[in-house]
Amino acid sequence: FSENAVSSNPLRYTAYMKVDNNFVGPYFTHGLDALRVTIAHEYFHAIQFAYAYRDMDLFFFEMSSVWFEDLAYDGVNDYLQYLPKFFRELHFPLHLQNNWHEYGAALWLKYWLAHRDLRSLRRMWEKLQTMAALKAIQEEVQEQGVEFPEAMAEFYSWCLYTGPRHQAGQYFPEAEAYPTVSYRLERAVPVDTTIVDSVRALSARFYLLGIDSRKSISVILNASDQPFWRILGVPQKLSGTLGQTVAKKGPSPYLLKASDNEGSVVLVAVNGALPDNVQVPALSLPLKKYEIAINAIADDFFSVYPNPLIVNDGAALRIAFQLEQSDDVQISIFSEQGNAIFHRDMGMRQAGFNQFNWDGKTDEGEMVSSGIYIVLLKPAQGAAQAKKVAIIRP
Known part of the structure; x- marks a missing residue:
């Protein structure tokens, strides 16, 4: 509860907390441990309100407070109650607010802060004063030199190594107690x-x-x-x-x-x-x-995708190949009758993954007709490889 205004600029209040609960009954955690994590959780909310409040950002309030209660009382593990449903809902957006998912989303903060300065979370809250929580999270992640999609991908990879698949000393420290992901x-x-x-x-x-x-x-x-x-x-x-x-x-x-x-x-x-x-x-x-x-x-990787290729505006055939070492590469495309319709000297290409996008046009710039075509990949130092591709013109 807010109490008395201490200052108007910045706006500050004294506040107090009232807990009227014996934590008996259908609670995951009972007794003094339940009281401890409840006080830590609500205390962190009081800190958050000093930064900003928006209904659309409530997910960040809850995921932060669940993270903090576990930091304050690491041995209680009250947050485990939220994980079975959260793991069943990983196909829902991280910021979903349904009175349960946002509590389980504390797991994202446990991932992000596992090997980072805890002040990273404080910086997110400082940014939240002038921007939405999702943008504040994204900006902080990127300022730490990590692409935001990369951070999301790493988080979901951590979610794989839980329960009987946990790996001691890696990923979430308490992963053995977590549920496992649901497969689509x-x-x-x-x-x-x-x-x-x-x-x-x-x-x-x-x-x-x-x-x-x-x-x-x-x-x-x-x-x-x-x-x-x-x-x-x-x-x-x-x-x-x-x-x-x-x-x-x-x-x-x-x-x-x-x-x-x-x-x-x-x-x-x-x-x-x-x-x-x-x-x-x-x-x-x-x-x-x-x-x-x-x-x-084949282990000397070469593929064409999509196959069939439906030719329309912006469509392209992705010709992907893997080189063991840097090499001069040529790509040629032939009709099923063996007529050459396209040739590109790719020059020296680096070792590893390479890709070339073909727009379905001949060397003369004309769109090919529907049919079967052969894509020939010819490196200077290795054997030539060929793939068939079907072209469909609507």
């Missing part, structure tokens, strides 16, 4: 398949897929606002334990070699974009469509 899809899939799905900003979808263990695969995520997306790939061992997470940005492929493929892989599609309008309620944000293309590859 959990079944065997053929290679050379595409998953089409959608998710809102600041959320993720998790997939556990059975994959032919004899093959190397590439996984590419394609979405309209590509720079804000990440695809996470994690091989799952026969024992059920998880390997190391690899995060890939935009159209860069996640590659899983046959030697590391034991028949299962976890894929996570992360939409790390900040909403265009941060005042829109989380569940009113539009679902953003994406595609995950899973293809069998």
Whole structure:
């Protein structure tokens, strides 16, 4: 309760807290421990109100106070009660306010502050005086030299290593007590398949897929606002334990070699974009469509995507390839009858992942007709490789 005004500029009040609860009954925590975390939680709210208050930012008030109560009384772990539902709702935006999700979202702060100065949270609150909480979080993350989508992707990767999959000394210190993520899809899939799905900003979808263990695969995520997306790939061992997470940005492929493929892989599609309008309620944000293309590859990786290519304004065939060492590369495209229609001398390309986008036009600038075409990749130091692609003109 606010009490007496101490000053008007800045506006300051004395305040007090009244607790009238014996914490008996359907509470997760009881007795003095319940009193301790309640006082810590509400005390931190009193501090927050000295900075700013907006209804749309209540999620940040609650996630911060839950984080603080656990910092103050680390052994109580009252926050664990919020995690089962939170882990089932990772496909909902981080800032969802539904009287439960925002409490579980304290886990994001536990991730962010695990290896950082705690003053990072204070700086977020200082920024909140002049901007929405989501923008304050984003700005602080970026000022620490981290891309915001990268931070979101890392957070969701931490969420994989919980319960029986926890790894001692890594990720969340109390991860063994956490629930596990809910998979959107959990079944065997053929290679050379595409998953089409959608998710809102600041959320993720998790997939556990059975994959032919004899093959190397590439996984590419394609979405309209590509720079804000990440695809996470994690091989799952026969024992059920998880390997190391690899995060890939935009159209860069996640590659899983046959030697590391034991028949299962976890894929996570992360939409790390900040909403265009941060005042829109989380569940009113539009679902953003994406595609995950899973293809069998040779270890000297070369792929074309999408296949088929539907030619329209802005459409392009992504020709992606992996080089063991820097090399001169040429790309040629032929009709099914063997007629050369396009050639590009790529020059010296760096070792590692490379990509070229073909707009479906011939060397003369004319759009090709519908049909089957052959894409030929020819490095100077290695064997040429060819892929077929279907072109469809609506």
